[in-house]
Amino acid sequence: DIVMTQSPGSLAVSLGERATINCKSSQSVLYNSDNKNYLAWYQQKPGQPPKLLIYWASTRESGVPDRFSGSGSGTDFTLTISSLQAEDVAIYYCQQYYSTQLTFGGGTKVEIK
Amino acid sequence: EVQLVESGGGLVQPGRSLRLSCAASGFTFENYAMHWVRQAPGKGLEWVSSINWNSGIIDYADSVKGRFTISTDNAKNSLFLQMNGLRTEDTAFYYCARDMFGGGVRGVSDYWGRGTLVTVSS
Numbered sequence: 001d002i003v004m005t006q007s008p009g010s011l012a013v014s015l016g017e018r019a020t021i022n023c024k025s026s027q028s029v030l031y032n033s034d035n036k037n038y039l040a041w042y043q044q045k046p047g048q049p050p051k052l053l054i055y056w057a058s059t060r061e062s063g064v065p066d067r068f069s070g071s072g073s074g075t076d077f078t079l080t081i082s083s084l085q086a087e088d089v090a091i092y093y094c095q096q097y098y099s100t101q102l103t104f105g106g107g108t109k110v111e112i113k
Numbered sequence: 114e115v116q117l118v119e120s121g122g123g124l125v126q127p128g129r130s131l132r133l134s135c136a137a138s139g140f141t142f143e144n145y146a147m148h149w150v151r152q153a154p155g156k157g158l159e160w161v162s163s164i165n166w167n168s169g170i171i172d173y174a175d176s177v178k179g180r181f182t183i184s185t186d187n188a189k190n191s192l193f194l195q196m197n198g199l200r201t202e203d204t205a206f207y208y209c210a211r212d213m214f215g216g217g218v219r220g221v222s223d224y225w226g227r228g229t230l231v232t233v234s235s
Contacts (some may be wrong), residue, residue, distance in 0.1 A: 038220070040220075042222075049210075050150075050222070050224060052213070055213070097220025099219060102220045104157060107172075
């Protein structure tokens, strides 16, 4: 299975500041035939199911604010919240879909400093 | 509006069985692949199983292979998870989720239910 490793496990950021979450896969999730990275990001708030934020590593889901952006390729990826808002307090997960054995990262908890 | 509503969770003893259901509405169910994802209380997300639009492609996590069976009833717009030989480590919220890319199992979930809690304990 492809192992997804997120860092840090938690971070506290001041309102309006940038939050950066890293995700590393144990093998490349870049599919050569279409040159796409099979990597998604989800946000989960307490008591709620996950919400899709980004897929293909950098494509924002409809309705997701543009302060959320994804970058990276191959095995190293980043989710950036450019200006943290109070409603962004949540746990964020990366997930690979390169393999049919889908796997998630362990999650990164984002809090307000 | 797309809605997914899970049911069937509860308290069950180790070794027993449970069948989860997910009622779908607001979209053409038979045109989409579906997934089950679980989350132990206070823990991260774990993919459990996927099924494509015509049930021709089915996949399971190694942790549940041979014990769990995923299925659909397109006439009833429903997804199921039959769980046999339950273990304490199967205790989790179980979410059903829709694959955003349609009938093939691609693996990105754009809609999720609110989950149903399965507790395996003696």
